Amino acid sequence: MQKPDPNGPSDSITLFTLTSTLTLSLFGAHITSFTVQNQERLWMSSLAVLDGSKPIRGGVPIAFPQFADEGNMKLHGFAREAMWRVESLEDSKVVLKLNAEEESKAIWGNDFELTYTVELLVDSLDLNLSVKNTNTNDKPFSFTGCLHSYFLFDETANVELNGGLEGKRYIDKCDGRKEKVQEGLGIVIPVEAKKSGEEGGREGYVDRIYLNTAGQCTFSRGGKQLYKVKQSESWPDTTLYNPWLGDKQGPMIGPDFDDDGYTKMICLEPTISKGNAVTLEVGETWEGWQRIQVEKEF
Ligand SMILES: O=P(O)(O)OC[C@H]1O[C@H](O)[C@H](O)[C@@H](O)[C@@H]1O
Numbered sequence: 621m622q623k624p625d626p627n628g629p630s631d632s633i634t635l636f637t638l639t640s641t642l643t644l645s646l647f648g649a650h651i652t653s654f655t656v657q658n659q660e661r662l663w664m665s666s667l668a669v670l671d672g673s674k675p676i677r678g679g680v681p682i683a684f685p686q687f688a689d690e691g692n693m694k695l696h697g698f699a700r701e702a703m704w705r706v707e708s709l710e711d712s713k714v715v716l717k718l719n720a721e722e723e724s725k726a727i728w729g730n731d732f733e734l735t736y737t738v739e740l741l742v743d744s745l746d747l748n749l750s751v752k753n754t755n756t757n758d759k760p761f762s763f764t765g766c767l768h769s770y771f772l773f774d775e776t777a778n779v780e781l782n783g784g785l786e787g788k789r790y791i792d793k794c795d796g797r798k799e800k801v802q803e804g805l806g807i808v809i810p811v812e813a814k815k816s817g818e819e820g821g822r823e824g825y826v827d828r829i830y831l832n833t834a835g836q837c838t839f840s841r842g843g844k845q846l847y848k849v850k851q852s853e854s855w856p857d858t859t860l861y862n863p864w865l866g867d868k869q870g871p872m873i874g875p876d877f878d879d880d881g882y883t884k885m886i887c888l889e890p891t892i893s894k895g896n897a898v899t900l901e902v903g904e905t906w907e908g909w910q911r912i913q914v915e916k917e918f
Contacts, residue, residue, distance in 0.1 A: 623647070623672035624703065631703070635740040637712050642740045647672050648700035649716045649736045651680040656743050656914040661847075663772040663885035667876045675700045677876040678770045678885070680747065682736065685728055685763035688859075690894040697765065698724050699734060712740040719754070730761045744913040751907075753900040762899040766859060766891040767910050771839060771847055776862065776883055778842070782806040784835035785858060791893070793827035802830065809862065809886065825864040826886075829893045833858040837888060845915040854898075854908040855890035862886050 624631045624647045632652075635642040643653040647670075654662045664678030675681055675696070683696035691697075699718060707715040718734040725731075731754040739746040747769075753761055773779055788802050809826070833856070839847040851858065864882045878884075890910045892898055898906050 624670075633706070633709065633714055635712050635714060635738070637740055637742050639742045640740050640745075642738065642745065644714065644716075644738060645670070645676065646704050646706070646716070648676060648702065649682055649704040649718070649738075650676045650700060651738065651745075651747075652676060653679065654740075654745055654912075661772055661912075661914050663770040663881070665876055665878045665881055667878055669876050672701075672703075674874075674876070677874075680770070681768040682749065682765070683768055684734065684749075684751070684765040685730075685732075685761075687764035687766050687891055687893055690764055693727060696768070698727055699765075704734075704736070707735070714738050728761075730759070731755045732761070744911060746909060746911050748907065748909040750905055751898075751900065752905040753902050755902050758902055760899055760901045762897045764892045764894055764897050766855075766889040768859075768887055768889050769849075769910065769912065770885045770887050771849075771912075773839075773841070773846070773884055773886065775841075776809050776886055779809045779846075779886060780806045780840050781809075781837055781860070781886075781888070782840065783837040784833050785830045785837060785860070788830045788833055790831060791829040793829065794825050807860070826860055826862045828860045829891060830858045830860065831893070831895070832856055839886070839888075847915065848913040849888055850911045850913075851890035852907070852909045854906060855892060855910075856896040857891040857893045859887065859889040859891045859893075861889065 631646040633644045640656045644651045662679050668677040681700045684699035686693045686697035689695055702718055704716040704718045707717045716736045720731045733752040733754050735750045737748040747767055785802055790800055792798050792800050834853050836850045838845055862882055
């Protein structure tokens with residue numbers, strides 16, 4: 621697959637409004653920074669590799685056509701490691717495209733068109749992904765995926781998540797994919813977690829796929845609202861992820877994840893998981909969005 625060319629034209633795009641900025645890499649159509657009132661709002665690992673040799677760690681990766689390890693492809697599929705092209709660019713809006721190429725066809729034998737529209741507003745970000753089946757042989761295809769948004773926090777301990785996930789069923793990937801129900805109001809990220817293997821060592825490790833979710837979630841801490849996050853109903857699921865010091869901090873995650881990263885980031889990902897895979901007939905299009913609204917106080 622094509623990689624960023626260090627000697628070629630810049631692969632980075634910048635958007636701006638009077639109060640917000642965004643940068644995006646064409647490698648993976650990967651958003652690497654989003655600021656409001658001069659404050660960064662997305663977590664990016666200081667060890668992230670940006671030369672195209674692996675997916676970028678942090679920001680907003682796109683997983684397509686496979687969510688996580690729910691299939692035979694590499695984790696999260698190939699779109700986050702492909703070079704996308706610019707269809708149109710304005711000060712605060714960019715439209716990017718990705719079509720099948722020889723290498724992707726060898727992995728997934730389908731013709732497709734992905735369109736990713738990123739629109740920056742004064743205090744929010746609209747991400748809209750569409751998928752079209754452009755096969756010429758009448759063949760339908762199915763896909764899963766997510767927008768793997770890494771939200772930045774001063775400190776994740778005691779961050780609360782309220783709203784759309786309450787009372788929902790979820791698959792607990794930290795507990796053998798057992799299906800559970802989210803009890804009570806809100807999810808609180810614990811104050812302290814211990815290393816895997818110690819008593820209570822998985823306390824802060826969260827990797828859950830909430831099923832058939834909808835509505836708005838709010839991140840807050842100490843009574844202060846930090847982010848409002850909404851997703852379209854076309855993403856049936858929502859993933860909540862923080863590796864903490866759990867088993868995944870290590871070979872699965874790799875050396876590009878800051879040691880203290882888990883104290884600064886939480887992923888809230890509009891998701892299509894395996895059980896809710898989307899099937900498109902030739903010529904059909906699926907579309908899904910996530911809207912991230914930043915409260916002015918941080
Ligand atoms: O390490 P990455 O390839 O970015 O994937 C990180 C994570 O993505 C999702 O949130 C999955 O639910 C996790 O199981 C996975 O480990």
